[in-house]
Structures are given as C-alpha cells and as structure tokens.
Amino acid sequence: MDRKNTMWIADNWKDYEVLDTSNGEKLERWGDYILVRPDPQVIWNTPHDHAGWSHKNGHYHRSAKGGGEWEFFDLPQEWSIHYHKLTFHLKPFSFKHTGLFPEQAVNWDWFSQIIREAQRPVKVLNLFAYTGGATVSAAAAGASVTHVDASKGMVTWAKENAVSSGLGDAPIRWLVDDCVKFVEREIRRGNKYDGIIMDPPSYGRGPKGEIWKIEESIFPFIELCSKLLSDDALFLLINSYTTGLQPAVLSYMLNTVITKRFGGHVEAEEIGLPVTKSGLILPCGASGRWTKQ
DSSP: OOGGGTSEEOOOOSSEEEEEEETTEEEEEETTEEEEEEOTTOOOOOOOOSGGGGSOSEEEEEOTTSOEEEEESSOOSOEEEEETTEEEEEOOOSTTOOSOOGGGHHHHHHHHHHHHHHOSOOEEEEESOTTOHHHHHHHHTTOEEEEEESOHHHHHHHHHHHHHTTOTTSSEEEEESOHHHHHHHHHHHTOOBSEEEEOOOSEEEOTTSOEEEHHHHHHHHHHHHHTTBOTTOOEEEEEEOOTTOOHHHHHHHHIIIIIHHHOOEEEEEEEEEEBTTTSOEEEEEEEEEEEOO
C-alpha cells in the first residue's frame, strides 16, 4: 500500500524541504540555509551522499544526558522563509527548534479553505499556539483569531510573524495564558468559537504546578473545548507528536466527544513531509480533524 494515499503531506513548500534523512537525523533546507537536526522517527541508516550533509549551516547535536546543543557554521541569528503569502521568522533555539513546524502547513491549507468557503465571519481559537503558524494562516483566510500560549516569548514571536505577513492589523487577540485555565474561563464567560485548533505538548506544567501529561489530560481537555464550539461550528483540529496518540486514538476521542454532540465527520491521519533524495515520506506525528460538513 502506498502511504502517500493515506497520509496528509505538506508538499506545497518552496522555501523548505527535507533533503535527506539518515541515522537519527534529518537534513533540511530552510530558505538559503541547511540544518541538520535529530528526528526520532529516522531509525534507518542510509549513506550520507547528499552534498548538504557536508555543507550544513547548523547542526543540533543531541547529548547522551538529554537535551543537546547547536553548532553553527555561517548561519545568521535570525532569518525568514515564506509560505504562500505568509512570512515566518526563524531562529534556532533550545532543544533543536527553529520556531516553525513545516509539516503543519498541510493543516493550515485545510482549515484556511474551510474559513474562506464559509463566506461569513469565522471566530477561531488557537491553543498551545506557539509562534503562530496556524494563527496567521487562519487570519490570512479571513478569520478573527484568539491566540493563546503560556510563553510570553512565543506570543511575541507570533506577533512578529503576523506583522511580517502583513497581518499586523488583523483581528487577532494575543494572550499569554495557561490554555486549560483560559478555556475554563471562556466557558464561564459563554464565549463560542467556529473553529478550534490545538497543538498540545506531550508534557507540561500549569501556573500552579499542575502536571499536563497528554495521555491523561487530552481527553478531558477535548471535552472542555467542545463546550466552546458554536452551534454552527465549522471545524476542530488536534495535532499530536506523541507516539501513543495514533490517528485512530485521535479519531476515537473526536467521535466520542465532538461528533456525538454536533454530528459532522471525523478524519485522522499521520502527517508527513516529502524527502527529496528518496522520494519517500518522513512521518511527523498525527492530526485529527472534525468538520461539520
């Protein structure tokens, strides 16, 4: 069976590509710069004969003790790449990150089309919103967006991405807040949303030391979020990088909570990025999608 037919592939990038993968690492082009970063999915060892392996601008080395550190070769502290009309600032920082998850573009395209085709005002809530890839995509499609992340630095970064993308004056509400606490308050306020996006971490701590473990926390959180969907809601998207949250698990939860209450339709698949050298697909987690239609 060809996995291309059963995965959602982020294959509309021009400024980003996975050039090659081998021995626990991926070789990526981010605009004009080449990075090597660890990837736990890459359990195969293939020859490093792509020229990029020896012409890299940055390499994140994992430590046996956990974590790791960047080694740079002629790389600016910050640069930008584009996706359609959007602009994203990149800067390598702790734990191998650059400030963007390119595989999420396949989801950005999906909900952007839903927002555009609604031909009515659409309110979107983006939870665990990071540097705002989904926020600016939804805003560019015409939605008013509430962006919530517990990290002030990430919210600032997301604002910069909005300004760079020509969305500085778009109807985006920027909030530094604990996502669970925020959702609970929104329920009490009676606020509703036509679309909800969530990209929860595998592990985290709340403002009073509450432990978030995705396997234990995600189902009650979906139940909470269901109370924020409007009567004519359009979509809900959940992303997972946690191995235990396979597509079938996401599908089961969304069908149990959302479809049971609102009707509609659920799909869940692995998401992935094309690998230029092999022509194969690098898996990058899973997404579950609920739509009213």
